[in-house]
Amino acid sequence: MADKKNYGMVIDTRVCVACSACVYACKSENSIPEGYCRDWVVQETNGTYPRLSMENRSERCQHCAKAPCVIYCPTGASHYSEDGTVQINRSRCTGCKACLAACPYDARYVHPEGFADKCSLCKHRLDKGLETACVSVCPTTSLNLVDLNNHEEEALNMMNGKEVYQQKEHAGTNPSLYWISARNKPGA
Amino acid sequence: MNHGHDLNRRDFLKISSLFLAGSAAISSQVGQALSSTNTAYAKDDREKVVHSFCEHCFWRCGIAAHVRNGKIYKITGSEHHPLSNGKLCPRGTGGIGQIYDPDRLAHPLIRERKGGTSNLRKASWDEAITYTAEKLYQIKEKYGPESIAMLHHGYGYTFFKEMFKAFGVNKFAKPSYDFCCGPRLQGYTMTYGHGSGTPEGIDIMNSKYLLFFGTHYGENMHNTAVQEISEGIRRGLKIVVFDPRFSTLAGKAEKWLPIKPGTDIAMMQALMNVLISEDLYDKKFVTENTVGFDELWAEVQQMTPEKAASITDIPADEIREIARTFASYAPAAAVHPGRRTQWYADGTQRVRAIAILNALTGNYKMPGGVVKYEKYKLPKPEAHPHPHFKKEVWSKYPFFVQTKPENSITSHEVVQQTLEEEIKAWFVYGVNVPETITLGRKTAIEAMQKLDFMVAVDTLPMEVTGYADIVLPECTYLERYDDLDGGRPYRTPFVALRQPVVEPMFDSKPGNEIARMMAEKLDLHGVFEDSVETYLDKRLKKVGSSLEEVEKTGVLVGEPTNLYRKPDEKLSFKTPSGKIELASAQLKSAGFDAVPKYIKHPDPPQGYYRILTGRKPMLTFGRTANNRFLNELPTARENEIWVNPRIAKKHALSHGEYVHLKNQAGIVSEFPIKVKVTERIREDSVYMVHGYGHYYKKLKWAYRKGASHNQLISKADIDQSIGAVGFQNNFVTFIKEA
Amino acid sequence: MTETTTEIISTKMNPNVVPHLHIWEWHIPIYLFLGGLAGGLLIITAVMIVAKRYFGIGPQDEGEGCPCLAVRLGSALSPILLGIGMLFLFLDLANKFYVWAFYTTIQPTSPMSAGSWILIAFFPMAVLQAMLVNKQFLRKLNIGIVNKLISWTEDHLTLVALLNAHIGIGIGIYTGILLSFFYARPLWSSSILGMLFLVSGISSAAALMLLFAPKHEKPIYSKIDANALWIEMIIVGLFVLGGITGPANTSGAMMHLIAGDHQLAGMSYMLWFWGGFVALGLIVPMFLEFLETVGVHIKYPQVAPVLVLMGGLILRFLIVFAGQTYHTFM
Ligand SMILES: Nc1nc2c(c(=O)[nH]1)N[C@H]1C(S)=C(S)[C@@H](COP(=O)(O)OP(=O)(O)OC[C@H]3O[C@@H](n4cnc5c(=O)[nH]c(N)nc54)[C@H](O)[C@@H]3O)O[C@H]1N2
Numbered sequence A: 001m002a003d004k005k006n007y008g009m010v011i012d013t014r015v016c017v018a019c020s021a022c023v024y025a026c027k028s029e030n031s032i033p034e035g036y037c038r039d040w041v042v043q044e045t046n047g048t049y050p051r052l053s054m055e056n057r058s059e060r061c062q063h064c065a066k067a068p069c070v071i072y073c074p075t076g077a078s079h080y081s082e083d084g085t086v087q088i089n090r091s092r093c094t095g096c097k098a099c100l101a102a103c104p105y106d107a108r109y110v111h112p113e114g115f116a117d118k119c120s121l122c123k124h125r126l127d128k129g130l131e132t133a134c135v136s137v138c139p140t141t142s143l144n145l146v147d148l149n150n151h152e153e154e155a156l157n158m159m160n161g162k163e164v165y166q167q168k169e170h171a172g173t174n175p176s177l178y179w180i181s182a183r184n185k186p187g188a
Numbered sequence B: 001m002n003h004g005h006d007l008n009r010r011d012f013l014k015i016s017s018l019f020l021a022g023s024a025a026i027s028s029q030v031g032q033a034l035s036s037t038n039t040a041y042a043k044d045d046r047e048k049v050v051h052s053f054c055e056h057c058f059w060r061c062g063i064a065a066h067v068r069n070g071k072i073y074k075i076t077g078s079e080h081h082p083l084s085n086g087k088l089c090p091r092g093t094g095g096i097g098q099i100y101d102p103d104r105l106a107h108p109l110i111r112e113r114k115g116g117t118s119n120l121r122k123a124s125w126d127e128a129i130t131y132t133a134e135k136l137y138q139i140k141e142k143y144g145p146e147s148i149a150m151l152h153h154g155y156g157y158t159f160f161k162e163m164f165k166a167f168g169v170n171k172f173a174k175p176s177y178d179f180c181c182g183p184r185l186q187g188y189t190m191t192y193g194h195g196s197g198t199p200e201g202i203d204i205m206n207s208k209y210l211l212f213f214g215t216h217y218g219e220n221m222h223n224t225a226v227q228e229i230s231e232g233i234r235r236g237l238k239i240v241v242f243d244p245r246f247s248t249l250a251g252k253a254e255k256w257l258p259i260k261p262g263t264d265i266a267m268m269q270a271l272m273n274v275l276i277s278e279d280l281y282d283k284k285f286v287t288e289n290t291v292g293f294d295e296l297w298a299e300v301q302q303m304t305p306e307k308a309a310s311i312t313d314i315p316a317d318e319i320r321e322i323a324r325t326f327a328s329y330a331p332a333a334a335v336h337p338g339r340r341t342q343w344y345a346d347g348t349q350r351v352r353a354i355a356i357l358n359a360l361t362g363n364y365k366m367p368g369g370v371v372k373y374e375k376y377k378l379p380k381p382e383a384h385p386h387p388h389f390k391k392e393v394w395s396k397y398p399f400f401v402q403t404k405p406e407n408s409i410t411s412h413e414v415v416q417q418t419l420e421e422e423i424k425a426w427f428v429y430g431v432n433v434p435e436t437i438t439l440g441r442k443t444a445i446e447a448m449q450k451l452d453f454m455v456a457v458d459t460l461p462m463e464v465t466g467y468a469d470i471v472l473p474e475c476t477y478l479e480r481y482d483d484l485d486g487g488r489p490y491r492t493p494f495v496a497l498r499q500p501v502v503e504p505m506f507d508s509k510p511g512n513e514i515a516r517m518m519a520e521k522l523d524l525h526g527v528f529e530d531s532v533e534t535y536l537d538k539r540l541k542k543v544g545s546s547l548e549e550v551e552k553t554g555v556l557v558g559e560p561t562n563l564y565r566k567p568d569e570k571l572s573f574k575t576p577s578g579k580i581e582l583a584s585a586q587l588k589s590a591g592f593d594a595v596p597k598y599i600k601h602p603d604p605p606q607g608y609y610r611i612l613t614g615r616k617p618m619l620t621f622g623r624t625a626n627n628r629f630l631n632e633l634p635t636a637r638e639n640e641i642w643v644n645p646r647i648a649k650k651h652a653l654s655h656g657e658y659v660h661l662k663n664q665a666g667i668v669s670e671f672p673i674k675v676k677v678t679e680r681i682r683e684d685s686v687y688m689v690h691g692y693g694h695y696y697k698k699l700k701w702a703y704r705k706g707a708s709h710n711q712l713i714s715k716a717d718i719d720q721s722i723g724a725v726g727f728q729n730n731f732v733t734f735i736k737e738a
Numbered sequence C: 001m002t003e004t005t006t007e008i009i010s011t012k013m014n015p016n017v018v019p020h021l022h023i024w025e026w027h028i029p030i031y032l033f034l035g036g037l038a039g040g041l042l043i044i045t046a047v048m049i050v051a052k053r054y055f056g057i058g059p060q061d062e063g064e065g066c067p068c069l070a071v072r073l074g075s076a077l078s079p080i081l082l083g084i085g086m087l088f089l090f091l092d093l094a095n096k097f098y099v100w101a102f103y104t105t106i107q108p109t110s111p112m113s114a115g116s117w118i119l120i121a122f123f124p125m126a127v128l129q130a131m132l133v134n135k136q137f138l139r140k141l142n143i144g145i146v147n148k149l150i151s152w153t154e155d156h157l158t159l160v161a162l163l164n165a166h167i168g169i170g171i172g173i174y175t176g177i178l179l180s181f182f183y184a185r186p187l188w189s190s191s192i193l194g195m196l197f198l199v200s201g202i203s204s205a206a207a208l209m210l211l212f213a214p215k216h217e218k219p220i221y222s223k224i225d226a227n228a229l230w231i232e233m234i235i236v237g238l239f240v241l242g243g244i245t246g247p248a249n250t251s252g253a254m255m256h257l258i259a260g261d262h263q264l265a266g267m268s269y270m271l272w273f274w275g276g277f278v279a280l281g282l283i284v285p286m287f288l289e290f291l292e293t294v295g296v297h298i299k300y301p302q303v304a305p306v307l308v309l310m311g312g313l314i315l316r317f318l319i320v321f322a323g324q325t326y327h328t329f330m
């Protein structure tokens, strides 16, 4: 078992109800300015009446292992942290926005105070051994914090036998967020 | 968009000088609570966490309020409270938007009439309470105690109820009885001898197959129920949803059946028909534990799946298949009773049909079926002496609930008696009457204008306060003690404490203090203990605990109850027959149907659509309408009118366009509403979330956002057995903006 | 297949990110335009200097080793315009106090980091060239260090000019590469963009020189411009073709540009692209320059170069904006 952490999330869209509790929890935990968000909720409905299907999911920065935002950041402000997350050093960020243009997930924004900002995977909480604010509030336990270095124990168990996908996998970003598809049959 | 700062400064100051405390104090509060300039990770040793319970809906989950620099900066789910398990629904996190709402009521207000106009002016507590006591006293003297009614919703009402009882007044009405859980309570009780409760007694997480009629969990965001459903899904629960609209829950369902609205009973009858005719029901259970099977069969025999198909728009094969699957999973299968069960005049019978469907499967007290939770054994507070009441129950309806002392009459009867001038004074605690009493907004306003005297206790300048003679600003649930939440049955019985997290802001006061002040003015002695703390401590000492102890975690948790019956356990039910009543003799003898019957509801007139309503996960109607924190999300800012694409085309409506709505009686919505063209709804119905379209300008945020559902209600159907009010026989059409 | 619809509701609300990216406004297209112009000027002037020196090609010198007026002005304008461009770049930074952070690190994978260093490398050489070609004037000031620098450059002129031609190409291409590295933005993610911006920079530079060149110097710039324009035409063609024949992402983005009804200053992208850029910025001036070269003189010789310059500016605006208003890589 690797000592080094490599945090990610397994997000179970079968149970998410798009309630947005995760968004509000993030906003108060991280003092996100009004009109901004680090995570957001998508409700996608497909089909025509009466044959419809739905997927709900709570999205945020994917903490890519090969992160275009880090690759294109001219100052090193955006960087990989040793726990597998992607972080922004506010005291090196010029607000040039290259990282915003680079992110295939549109996960970032420019904070009104000038620096680029996005989901930190609540690093300040991870460092204290706590779960992220969004994970801990989620009433459906759709959000699961996992250490991908302990893959077989937590994440694999959760994903075993189910249809799981990564978003824009072909973008080559190697995202750390895994999605259990809403198409799975109950109890899969 | 920066709501914290988009207050019009001049407006704000103008109003603040009239209604609010120091404007500087308020703007800095709001500035800090709602703006972002304070960095997240600033270290502060004075951070503290207070455990209490939520008031953003009536589920009352445990919360943990986190305070830094004297301000609540976040609210999380209490780890200790069995209804939250550390988790919250979005509204639970939203208390910061309520406590730091810049529009809050900050001072008592008194109506002052000058010439033809009247105005609410600032008053001191002493003046307001003295005036209130005098008026109530005069009215009681002149017209008798039955001329005073208290309307209440929300958990702080208990102190006022005690005060009024000591005063000799016991006309208490709670709108949720009429419009939501009355039928469920009574329909269930008439069948099983007990209610379904909050949380509902369904073993959701262990169930294999659940049927929902309308109940839209996921949008109806009752925390624990949503937690259980998601756990159920992980364990393999299959869900079937009958709803004219593709709700979020329908999105989770194995089957979504877009049933024609108003035909649920026909569907339930057809399901019973298949269960019985195909011998799929639990015969042993039915024989041993129910009465009225033959009567039931006599009634449902005619409702073949084919007949039901023509009524409900659901194919007969589907009906058969669902009934068979349901039976195959029984007893780990159930029909959920729902919460807002009053849609038409047949809510009680509809709930009875649900209860009967459950009974046929023999799922009573079985894993995954209907269960009966237990309460924490917390003794009721000792009743203090009060004058003799002329009547214990004032409602005229024969099956009005007799067992709930907080309810002695229905809300709509209070309105009717006011129009008939029997009632002269209202004391309104936490009910936004014009947007809640669903005999329509117009009728509610007419009633209020007939009153001699009206008091509103509220936290915000909601519409109701605009009609009151006295407005008493209560502090929010985060700034006060209330009575213990101890009477509710649950899987894990508990007693929860509401306690202040921070001091009351402005000149607002806790309900317990307001009630005490009134009792003193009215010369009523011995109603309250010296302090609310003493009262709570005494109650808790009776179960071997203390206020000091419970303050730590906010909750006392009992042993998990054994929910399931033993193999040969003898069951008894508190019904007249001692059995589950498939046919109800008491209903029959009072002239009602012993067995639920399908009765056709009117179809919409040509070009009109039935107006359905429901909830948004992040809002609780009026309660959160002005909550800037919760309303910030793009999906929360306004309500929309859901329209099927074929209907949109017919009326040349485009997605995102604003229209006015006009109901069958010609009432036109005051504000326009955004059109949502969606495949997610039937062609004969439209849908809008209740709680928008506020018309009181003092609600600076909520004013004019979306359209009011209640304004479009002008027809009410009253369930003559229990007195509940259905309002889904209202229809609307669209008026395009000029 | 039955018809299906997709309904997406999202709570995302970050300004300048939803409903679509809008992080770069007018500053960046202007910077890219001025950068391209500066590069183009440097390339043309450097080549002209070498051509004159070694092959005697080009307009009459002004004497004392000073090249013609257009080269002198062009050399001086190149670093000045780039400086102004960088000012716009600076103005665009959301966190201006941290601009130093660019120059305390080298991020080899970041085109912006590379660019910020190229920009620094650009100035010394360009300034030397500008000084040399204007030595007539500078010598009069008689400043020791300036004189020394001029003498040094005089001795190494070929090297400096050739280096400058390369740096100019570098800057020109860089303005396109900067965008094309962002593969998350399908419109930008085209390797032709570098060439397109380079050639457009050259045509704009030629047009600018044509504007201020005295009458006898004009024909040469006319010729350069006409040639740059038709090359640019071909590259635009390749850019568009490559786009629409590409995968769904790319073709969608290209259609968004060339047939899109998204508005920019009240006019659709489609109109801007075909009318503003292709017709008025390329075809019309090319036709006018062609007439000029075959000896048909038109009454207002400024029309063609002004159109070319406008076309270059429109191109930068269009690419920067349309690249943002189209959704990310799917
Ligand atoms: N987030 C949030 N949650 C809440 C509340 C809130 O304000 N906000 N309020 C709480 C309260 S007080 C209540 S009462 C509950 C209400 O919540 P529920 O009890 O779940 O409400 P219902 O009215 O049963 O359900 C509304 C659904 O019924 C469908 N429907 C309408 N007519 C018919 C019909 O004739 N037949 C069938 N089968 N379906 C129909 C509608 O399309 C809609 O999807 O929610 C509670 N939870």
Ligand SMILES: Nc1nc2c(c(=O)[nH]1)N[C@H]1C(S)=C(S)[C@@H](COP(=O)(O)OP(=O)(O)OC[C@H]3O[C@@H](n4cnc5c(=O)[nH]c(N)nc54)[C@H](O)[C@@H]3O)O[C@H]1N2
Pocket: B055, B153, B154, B156, B175, B176, B179, B180, B340, B429, B430, B431, B432, B433, B435, B436, B437, B438, B457, B458, B459, B460, B462, B464, B474, B475, B476, B477, B613, B614, B620, B621, B622, B623, B624, B690, B709, B710, B711, B713
């Ligand atoms: N048209 C229409 N009408 C409906 C419904 C519908 O769907 N459509 N739903 C019905 C249902 S199911 C229900 S349960 C009822 C709910 O009806 P209400 O309980 O009346 O609903 P709210 O609009 O939340 O009004 C609550 C009032 O309490 C105030 N309040 C909030 N917190 C406090 C507090 O701590 N202290 C005091 N004193 N006041 C407080 C709020 O400011 C608000 O004025 O509405 C019913 N009416």
Ligand code: SF4
Pocket: A015, A016, A017, A018, A019, A020, A021, A022, A023, A041, A056, A057, A058, A137, A138, A139, A140, A141, A142, A143
């Ligand atoms: S809190 Fe959980 S259920 Fe709610 S939207 Fe977020 S992920 Fe989904």
Ligand code: SF4
Pocket: A060, A061, A062, A063, A064, A067, A068, A069, A070, A086, A102, A103, A104, A105, A106, A107, A108, A118, A173
């Ligand atoms: S999702 Fe975007 S911001 Fe997050 S690591 Fe990947 S590229 Fe960077």
Ligand code: SF4
Pocket: A072, A073, A074, A075, A076, A077, A078, A088, A092, A093, A094, A095, A096, A097, A098, A099, A100, A115, A116
């Ligand atoms: S905005 Fe900041 S973090 Fe993003 S690329 Fe520029 S310097 Fe790096």
Ligand code: SF4
Pocket: A025, A026, A027, A029, A030, A038, A039, A060, A118, A119, A120, A121, A122, A132, A133, A134, A135
């Ligand atoms: S992990 Fe933390 S920062 Fe990221 S979305 Fe969740 S709450 Fe926000």
Ligand code: SF4
Pocket: B054, B055, B056, B057, B058, B059, B060, B061, B088, B089, B090, B091, B092, B093, B221, B222, B223, B224
């Ligand atoms: S369900 Fe939500 S709003 Fe209701 S009490 Fe629980 S946390 Fe509060």
Ligand SMILES: [Mo]
Pocket: B176, B179, B180, B181, B340
């Ligand atoms: Mo309700």
